[in-house]
Amino acid sequence: MHLISLQNLSVSYGGNTVLSNVTFGISPGEIVTIVGPNGSGKSTLLRSVIGAQVPSQGSVTRSPDLRIGYVPQKLHIDPTLPMTVRRFLSLPDRVTNQQATKALEQAGAGQLSNRQMADLSGGQFQRVLLARALLCQPQLLILDEATQGLDQPGSAAFYQQIESLRQTLGCAILMVSHELHVVMAASDRVICLNGHICCEGEPEHVASAPEYRALFGSGTQGALALYRHEHNHSHDHSCGHDHGLEEAISQASHAREETKR
Amino acid sequence: MITLFDSFLLRAAFAGTGVAIAAAPLGCFVIWRRMAYFGDATAHASILGVALALGFQVPIFAGVLIIALLMATAVSSLSGRGFAMDTLLGVLAHSSLAFGLVAVSFLQGIRIDLMAYLFGDILAVSRMDLAVIWGGAALVLLLLWARWSALLTATLSPDLAYAAGINPKREQLVLTIALALVVAVAIKVVGVLLISALLLIPAAAARPFATTPERMAAIAAGIGALAALAGLQLSFMLDTPTGPTIVCVAAVLFALTNLGSTAYRQMAANSDRRT
Numbered sequence: 001m002h003l004i005s006l007q008n009l010s011v012s013y014g015g016n017t018v019l020s021n022v023t024f025g026i027s028p029g030e031i032v033t034i035v036g037p038n039g040s041g042k043s044t045l046l047r048s049v050i051g052a053q054v055p056s057q058g059s060v061t062r063s064p065d066l067r068i069g070y071v072p073q074k075l076h077i078d079p080t081l082p083m084t085v086r087r088f089l090s091l092p093d094r095v096t097n098q099q100a101t102k103a104l105e106q107a108g109a110g111q112l113s114n115r116q117m118a119d120l121s122g123g124q125f126q127r128v129l130l131a132r133a134l135l136c137q138p139q140l141l142i143l144d145e146a147t148q149g150l151d152q153p154g155s156a157a158f159y160q161q162i163e164s165l166r167q168t169l170g171c172a173i174l175m176v177s178h179e180l181h182v183v184m185a186a187s188d189r190v191i192c193l194n195g196h197i198c199c200e201g202e203p204e205h206v207a208s209a210p211e212y213r214a215l216f217g218s219g220t221q222g223a224l225a226l227y228r229h230e231h232n233h234s235h236d237h238s239c240g241h242d243h244g245l246e247e248a249i250s251q252a253s254h255a256r257e258e259t260k261r
Numbered sequence: 262m263i264t265l266f267d268s269f270l271l272r273a274a275f276a277g278t279g280v281a282i283a284a285a286p287l288g289c290f291v292i293w294r295r296m297a298y299f300g301d302a303t304a305h306a307s308i309l310g311v312a313l314a315l316g317f318q319v320p321i322f323a324g325v326l327i328i329a330l331l332m333a334t335a336v337s338s339l340s341g342r343g344f345a346m347d348t349l350l351g352v353l354a355h356s357s358l359a360f361g362l363v364a365v366s367f368l369q370g371i372r373i374d375l376m377a378y379l380f381g382d383i384l385a386v387s388r389m390d391l392a393v394i395w396g397g398a399a400l401v402l403l404l405l406w407a408r409w410s411a412l413l414t415a416t417l418s419p420d421l422a423y424a425a426g427i428n429p430k431r432e433q434l435v436l437t438i439a440l441a442l443v444v445a446v447a448i449k450v451v452g453v454l455l456i457s458a459l460l461l462i463p464a465a466a467a468r469p470f471a472t473t474p475e476r477m478a479a480i481a482a483g484i485g486a487l488a489a490l491a492g493l494q495l496s497f498m499l500d501t502p503t504g505p506t507i508v509c510v511a512a513v514l515f516a517l518t519n520l521g522s523t524a525y526r527q528m529a530a531n532s533d534r535r536t
Contacts, residue, residue, distance in 0.1 A: 052423035070424030077417065081293040082471040092414040092425045116472070142424065 003028055003066055003140050003172055004049060009058035011044050018044045020196050022058070026140060031166060031173045031186060035206075036193035037215055042176040043073065045193065046144050049174065069138030069171070071129045073145045077117050085120070085128050086113045095135050106168070107131035108161050122149045126158060134165070141165070143175035159186055269384055270497070276386040276394050277489030277507060280447045281459060283398035285467075285481035286405050287439050288460035289474065293416050294436075297461055298347060299336055302354035304444050304456040306332035308361030311378050311448070315368055322393050322445055329441035332357060337437050358453070381452035381504035383493070390449055397446035401439045408435050413474055450489075451504040458508040463488060466515035469522030484514055 002025035011019040019041040047053035109127035147155030190206040198211035314324025415422040415429035463485035471477030492507030
């Protein structure tokens with residue numbers, strides 16, 4: 001039973017087809033990552049999932065009473081709108097102080113309750129967005145490039161928080177990211193998107209698929225290997241070719257095994 | 262001093278505070294959503310509503326409400342369709358005012374005091390007007406109260422609203438209806454040209470003191486009511502037009518609160534530096 005399933009979804013804006021024939025579903029507790037170059041329809045796909053984008057063809061089916069926690073790519077709060085962190089957490093449904101405190105702790109943003117949203121740093125802001133998304137006790141947590149604007153340690157820490165949340169809350173996670181390596185390491189399934197689904201499957205499978213290589217090349221992930229320092233293996237670089245991808249894959253599977261343990 | 266606290270002044274005071282209290286929370290949304298021109302367009306179109314109401318001999322409140330609703334719906338359905346919004350609203354606001362003024366001139370045999378509709382005539386408020394104003398104000402407040410959380414979420418981000426099962430287009434419609442209602446009841450108090458002022462200025466004056474949206478709305482309502490009462494008294498003492506005087510008082514309050522908070526923040530920053 002899928003939490004949400006997309007059947008032959010197509011979306012077009014004024015004659016431009018952004019997505020065509022996308023079919024996939026998300027099962028409870030699963031981490032699914034969507035990767036794809038700019039303009040590949042990633043955000044459109046997420047907006048279709050949350051119901052903000054009406055498909056021009058196909059359908060989106062949500063399981064009855066599906067609770068979605070949504071962490072947007074960025075949120076601009078107009079400076080004329082006063083908003084404390086505590087008040088923000090009670091949107092749209094009021095929550096108790098106890099619930100608010102717990103969610104802030106889970107998201108790694110304790111002590112921020114009385115601050116104005118406008119005064120938060122980028123990392124604090126994303127964590128508050130995450131805390132708010134957790135408050136509806138989501139069955140599906142959706143993250144749209146949630147670490148945009150964070151530095152590498154910041155986003156690595158953010159994704160570690162996500163992984164531990166999946167373990168404690170058991171919710172499914174659907175995310176979009178450019179940070180291929182980190183995201184792939186944390187995923188059960190990767191969907192490579194470029195207007196349509198190019199390829200999908202386990203991270204190892206996708207990373208070695210020719211469609212994925214055609215989109216991302218084979219050497220781009222090495223530089224993004226944020227988990228590298230947690231694994232004490234080294235590579236012999238004397239053979240002269242690019243190890244980026246192989247390294248990324250091996251670390252992806254390491255990280256996955258650790259998650260499963 | 263209002264020693265002659267006659268019934269017409271009492272009615273004017275009630276009318277002014279009624280409109281101010283309903284306009285202020287709505288004005289907060291107008292500010293937060295950056296739709297100041299939206300209020301202008303709706304208000305300016307209502308002079309056309311006055312002309313049509315007089316022409317077809319229906320109550321002015323009904324005529325204004327219908328035209329304001331039509332205008333607000335037109336504007337909100339045109340928004341987000343790739344038009345340059347400020348240009349479009351400028352065109353709609355001023356051309357509807359012009360059409361309204363021209364339409365008024367076609368009304369033969371009916372003498373109307375145009376100034377009363379452009380700048381309001383709060384001292385001529387009847388018991389019936391008062392009932393309409395308070396009824397409309399209560400309806401607006403009820404509407405905002407019932408949809409408050411959904412409206413705030415949709416104001417923050419339409420996508421957050423969608424994800425929580427809220428349709429931001431429906432919330433936009435709620436605001437549109439509330440705006441048309443406020444315009445229809447406020448036309449008697451401040452007139453079509455100054456309705457936006459009554460929406461925006463108290464809310465903007467409340468911003469420096471507010472830490473949450475609810476407090477901003479409450480403070481704005483207080484400031485609006487204060488401006489209405491003080492403006493009424495001043496206009497009585499100085500023999501000035503009442504609607505504009507109310508707006509002047511609100512503007513002075515806006516200047517005071519914003520200057521005051523800036524000065525306070527600088528003093529706080531200075532004392533921080535010293536310690």
